[in-house]
Amino acid sequence: MQETGTLFCETTVNIEINDLWGNRSILSNVSAGHIFAETYALSREPLMVDVVSAEDCEVLFLNLSALTDPLYANDSWQRKFMKNILNACVQKNQVLSNRIFCTTPKSTRARILTYLSYQAVKEGRTTFRIPFNRQQMADYLNLDRSALSKELGRMRDEGILEFRKNQFTLTGIQLSP
Structure with missing residues (x-):
């Protein structure tokens, strides 16, 4: 991902990691209408995963730089948007925790x-x-x-x-x- 942003997709996608030897691991499955890459967008880190859709998909890219701009700090939309992003991050944390539970048994x-x-x-x-x-x-x-x-x-x-x-x-x- 070139810019800081988050993505919204209209179809189901898998979030995957592919290593240099071609081994694939699916981290999560994101349903249509949900966001992904929000953590990367907010942390300004490069996207280290692949997002794969099994069918044609349109993706909406949102630039999140306005969320950290002090100019908008008192705007109600910014507080609501940040609350929604935080909720999405909490849900993703739960999804990834569940994956850890599933992959921990030997x-x-x-x-x-x-x-x-x-x-x-x-x-x-x-x-x-x-x-x-x-x-x-x-x-x-x-x-x-x-x-x-x-x-x-x-x-x-x-x-x-x-x-x-x-x-x-x-x-x-x-x-x-």
């Missing part, structure tokens, strides 16, 4: 169960869709795709879950109200 099964448990609680039901295909899910959990698929198959055979593409059902459990 075993493939534990990572999968942590991620799927979080999704079930977030949706409030045991049948839900995730925003990733199988490769993206593996990249999000920092797992090899074949290891992920193999473990999902074992868990299905053991009756822990059912799945079809990106829809999952956790079996034999009930969510607390």
Whole structure:
């Protein structure tokens, strides 16, 4: 990103890190209508991640330099905008914290169960869709795709879950109200 700014997108995008060896890790998935890169914009640091959309996407670029300009310090729009940016940063912090929870367990099964448990609680039901295909899910959990698929198959055979593409059902459990 050349200038300081934040981005708003009309479709779902993945925030990814690609290392020099071509390894990809998905940090988060940003839904349509949400902002991304606000932390980079406010800190004036260069963008160190890639933002990838699976379909054509229009992105709105906002220059945030006015937020730090003393000329606008007493304007109500500036206070409201800063409050909204702070709320967005808090939400992103929660998303990244959840990703850390999902990638901290050492075993493939534990990572999968942590991620799927979080999704079930977030949706409030045991049948839900995730925003990733199988490769993206593996990249999000920092797992090899074949290891992920193999473990999902074992868990299905053991009756822990059912799945079809990106829809999952956790079996034999009930969510607390």
